[in-house]
Amino acid sequence: MAESVSVRCPTCRREHTYAPPSYPCACGAPVSLPLLSGGVPVRVEHRTWAGSWVPVRCASCGRLDEWPQPEFGCTCGTMVRVPVASPGTRPPSARQPGAGKPAAGRAEPAERPGAEPPSAPEAARPEQARAEQPRSEPTRAEPTRAEPPAAGSGTPPQPPPRTAGPAGSAGTPARRPAFRPVTIRTAQDAKTAAAQYLRWLGFSEVRIAGNRPASGVDLRGPEVVAHVDPTTTPTTLRDIETLWLNGLNESATAVCFSLAGYSHEARNRADELSLALFVLDLTGTPQPVNDPADELIRTIA
Template identity: 50%
Template sequence: MAESVPVRCPACRREHCFTPPTFPCACGAPLTLPVLPGCIPELLEHRTWQESWVTVRCPSCDRQDSWPAPELGCACGAVVRLPVTPPPGPDCRDAGLGAAAGPGRTPSPTSAVLRPAFHPVTIRTARDAVTAAAQYLKWLGFAGVRQSQDRAISGVDLRGPGIIAQVDPTTHPTGLRAVECLWLHGMGDAALGVFFSLAGYGRDARQRADDLLIPLFVMDLTGTPQPVNDPADDLIRMGPWRPR
């Protein structure tokens, strides 16, 4: 079990014992985020896609990847982000950018991916909607996207390396719970969760997706997804996570 570190809230000065999160590395070893002891936490007032990830090197396989930045919620209502020990070597310069844009992704906020025109799949059935979403993810650059085998249990429709997606083909706006469940599955799989909906999203669902940095897309019956929040725009512009 990871060793707890003391953290003092910069807003109310209350002290907490924080246990750094542990994630499964691609090599199979558990990787605990190396929170800096005695660190000064950053008061989190606004989340951005880049700053929500930190670059960490696995001590077992030496693989360098990016993971969700460790955060702590205080009883006073403040949320703080905790700095981690930067990886050794020349890649330490990445730490100066605050975070990467996702697991295995090199920070490149000004880059833009050039793609051919997207050829949509006309949506007539719920299965067509899933097929259209899969085609769009492949067009974005995610390889190996396939229909999930555990859809009835997890609610996840599509899976691929570093990516999961859910498709809501109903005529009702997608709700808050669906967005939160997708985020939880993405955290468990160390993958980016992307949502596609035919009827759009409720206001609370959109707000939570913005907070959790989940890309949201809406699709019309032509099968052409359109971004509805900043994380979706960033995904179109920057493309999928690339292994280092």
Template identity: 50%
Template sequence: MADTVPVRCPSCRRDHVFASPVYPCACGAPLAPPLLHAPPEPITHRTWTDDWVTVRCLACGRQDHWPQPELGCPCGTVLRIPVRPVSTPGPGTPDTMSFAARPSHIPLPRTATVPRPSFRPVTIRTARDAVTAAALYLKWLGFQDVVQPEVRPLSGIDLRGPGLVAQVDPSTRPATLRDVECLWLNGLSVSAAGVFFSLAGYADDARSRADDLGVPLFVMDLTGSPQPVNAAADELISTGA
């Protein structure tokens, strides 16, 4: 089974249970980063090198780089979950530990009205990967004909579809109030719903404004798995497009 650890957000003191995401090793065996029972670290600045960890496959011994596990708290804080270094022995007999062969996915809430298969994310390594991951997620929600322009327009809109505009912020800073308002205005001008995805979370005033305008906000980690951070996003997951 994948490691599971309790996590308390240092910003809002909300308690979570985090399960280590499972990936396929090159040998085909399921592999999950082993988690440390240690306080999480809020992410205030991102670098691509810090967002990867070395993990050893217990089936074949191969060591490779995998996305650093992260948790997006509903308060908007993104937490880095500590991972046990490959040189540090864990409790019990880790060399014989096995992990369940299941893909990482986002569970549907019980209020969901339309059954969907599990969402299968794509690993984010570049800014364009982040846009691709968001496009796949929107299609999973039921939006049709979601397209990504070859060159990002000046409007900042990364994805469009019938009745939809979406912005994806892969930068290392939280999305700002202006970012949210610009997305909303773009949607208003074409009678479309706006959806925002961010890797670094949202400023407090941006979250508050999104709540006022009904703009769904999602945070993404490097596994490409969006997590809702406001009520509008929860509702979108429940009802779909």
């Protein structure tokens, strides 16, 4: 797990404790984004596709992949991007996968460089040891290959993450599995990620509306209405007030999600209306940016 670092918002100069996310490499090892030592955080004003991804090398296998830039939303409404160190060279373990394992037929002669030639009975013993060694290694490796299926098939929390939220929204926060985000590459992905998060919080039957609904409500459930802003500009005051009126009309909780943060006026108005604001990074993980959002997580989760 990556260590937390102190990051200062370039707009309001507020300090935040930030831990970069980890992503699963194709080899199965977690890839932590290496933050640049002494790097200066920048404000995200205009988001581009090329600038939203950063190459990071896996420390285990040496594979170089592109992952979302580490970003977080400040409480002042600014979307802050944290610089990442450039990928280094492949580690020796990745360049030479078998460097740490001696060859099967070379270990025995190297252990006795000055020994006399063994007699016939003694010469048979190393051959028997070498013949038995390959059989013993697979027997130890087979249980390790069998462990993941056994753990996955017998663990009940993994299949029901969608149903555990609504059923245990009031009294089972400890049993709830970790939220599994959806990587955001399109506007529809942003709506899907926000809908999954609302279901994870405990709102049932959350549905995604069609493209550009006239009401401005992108997600709707029996007890919640939500607006998802996937654009590269901060969410405006008008969006916040429109969403609040929809929630008031339907007697539902109003929640807003944004990729680029919120304008200063929108943020202040949301605090006055007690409307929960979240920001979405490209991993699809919502982060609360105001007190109503924190309160929503505490009371429902």
